[in-house]
Amino acid sequence: MRDAEAAVGAAGAQTVSDDPDFRLVARVRAGDQAAYSSLVHKYKGRIFSVIYNLTSNREDANDLAQETFIKAFRSLDRFRGRSQFFTWLYRIAVNTTLSHLRKNRLRHFFNYEDLQEETVNAEWLEAMTSANRSDRPVVLRELQEKLNEALQQLSPKHRTVVVLFEVEGMSHEEIAEVLKVSTGTVRSRLHYAKQQLQSLLQSYVR
Amino acid sequence: MSDKVENSPADRIPESRPSLEELLRLKRAEQPDAAFWAKFDRDLERGIVQSVVRQRSLLERGFTFLGRPAGALAGLVLVAALVGMLLTESSSPLSVPRAATSPESWIPVAAAEDTGAERQDFVIEVFASESARAGAQGGGEEWRSGDAGNLRQAVYVAESLGPDGTPDRPGSRVLF
Numbered sequence: 001m002r003d004a005e006a007a008v009g010a011a012g013a014q015t016v017s018d019d020p021d022f023r024l025v026a027r028v029r030a031g032d033q034a035a036y037s038s039l040v041h042k043y044k045g046r047i048f049s050v051i052y053n054l055t056s057n058r059e060d061a062n063d064l065a066q067e068t069f070i071k072a073f074r075s076l077d078r079f080r081g082r083s084q085f086f087t088w089l090y091r092i093a094v095n096t097t098l099s100h101l102r103k104n105r106l107r108h109f110f111n112y113e114d115l116q117e118e119t120v121n122a123e124w125l126e127a128m129t130s131a132n133r134s135d136r137p138v139v140l141r142e143l144q145e146k147l148n149e150a151l152q153q154l155s156p157k158h159r160t161v162v163v164l165f166e167v168e169g170m171s172h173e174e175i176a177e178v179l180k181v182s183t184g185t186v187r188s189r190l191h192y193a194k195q196q197l198q199s200l201l202q203s204y205v206r
Numbered sequence: 207m208s209d210k211v212e213n214s215p216a217d218r219i220p221e222s223r224p225s226l227e228e229l230l231r232l233k234r235a236e237q238p239d240a241a242f243w244a245k246f247d248r249d250l251e252r253g254i255v256q257s258v259v260r261q262r263s264l265l266e267r268g269f270t271f272l273g274r275p276a277g278a279l280a281g282l283v284l285v286a287a288l289v290g291m292l293l294t295e296s297s298s299p300l301s302v303p304r305a306a307t308s309p310e311s312w313i314p315v316a317a318a319e320d321t322g323a324e325r326q327d328f329v330i331e332v333f334a335s336e337s338a339r340a341g342a343q344g345g346g347e348e349w350r351s352g353d354a355g356n357l358r359q360a361v362y363v364a365e366s367l368g369p370d371g372t373p374d375r376p377g378s379r380v381l382f
Contacts, residue, residue, distance in 0.1 A: 033254075036254075037251075040247075040250060044243070044246065045237070048238070048246075049233075049234075049236075049237070052236070053233055053236075062242075062246065062249075065246070066246070066249055066250050066253050069253075069254070070250070070253050070254055070257050073257070074257060074261070125224070128215055128222050128223070128224075139214075139215050140232070142214060142215055142216075143215050143224075143229060143232060144232060144236070146215075147229055147230070147232065147233065162230065163233075166227060166230035166231065167230055167231070167233045167234060194226060197226055197230075198226050201226065201229065203215075203216040204215050204216055204223060204229065205224060205225060205229055206223040206224070206225055
């Protein structure tokens with residue numbers, strides 16, 4: 001998505017009718033609920049992922065992702081098309097999640113999604129595992145646990161920026177639009193969050 | 207035991223460890239399985255239908271209520287109250303911008319409506335009631351912002367301003 005950083009700037013030149021999401025939104029407004037299923041299908045993975053990475057809790061992520069899509073469906077009449085549809089949807093997801101985290105501040109129960117190990121192809125992983133790769137699941141599992149623990153030690157606002165930038169691949173500008181803050185604030189939060197993570201994970205990262 | 211130590215990423219030499227960014231990208235591989243998504247889709251469809259039904263039933267209940275004699279009467283009373291409020295507002299002696307009723311008053315009237323560079327000729331201070339008139343003459347110490355919404359009982363104090371925007375001269379205030 002960050003490759004689309006230039007595309008964000010060019011979004012102004014893009015007309016509403018050119019954007020497939022806007023066309024789907026128009027169809028939903030006209031009463032075609034199947035068009036909403038297309039939007040859900042397109043974004044459910046990313047919305048679930050961002051919520052899950054903020055909560056580190058599968059059940060919460062499921063409930064909050066459902067809530068996000070229901071809220072978006074009910075608010076679709078208020079979507080004016082001033083931003084991209086996914087930015088608007090991310091904003092609902094992030095706000096719903098942050099509100100949930102504020103209400104459940106003392107919750108310390110986390111559960112993690114299974115790693116789809118076959119999708120992890122990285123040179124560093126090859127270097128860390130033995131030739132026969134039998135230790136690969138153990139290495140990955142430990143890294144996953146340590147990373148999630150470290151992320152949960154960040155404040156929600158710092159965690160949000162790190163997740164949106166490093167995991168979701170969003171640009172500073174897109175994150176600023178989702179969070180309704182300046183790009184300077186995004187950069188500063190990201191810098192601080194990464195410093196914190198580097199320190200928390202110093203035994204695991206170079 | 208030795209196997210565990212050898213496998214631990216923390217025990218690897220730093221050069222073979224991932225960078226923080228590479229490690230964070232590991233989270234992209236955390237994905238639910240197909241069974242999860244099938245249930246997610248079913249639950250979401252049910253949730254959307256329930257939300258639409260709830261919305262419609264609230265609207266229908268409202269219309270049903272308005273269809274009954276008591277509901278119709280309540281609706282009429284509400285409309286009458288709204289019209290009354292609008293008429294009352296339009297007949298008030300002076301429409302005072304909200305900013306001008308703040309305790310930090312002495313805001314030039316024109317400044318509250320226009321942020322341009324026009325020079326101000328006077329300021330208006332609003333007091334809650336006749337009893338505050340003495341306070342107005344003494345410099346506004348008896349300001350009671352809580353009552354300022356009731357403009358019919360308010361006392362307005364106008365004071366002409368000099369070229370530098372400060373009150374022109376003592377005794378230039380007019381109470382009305």
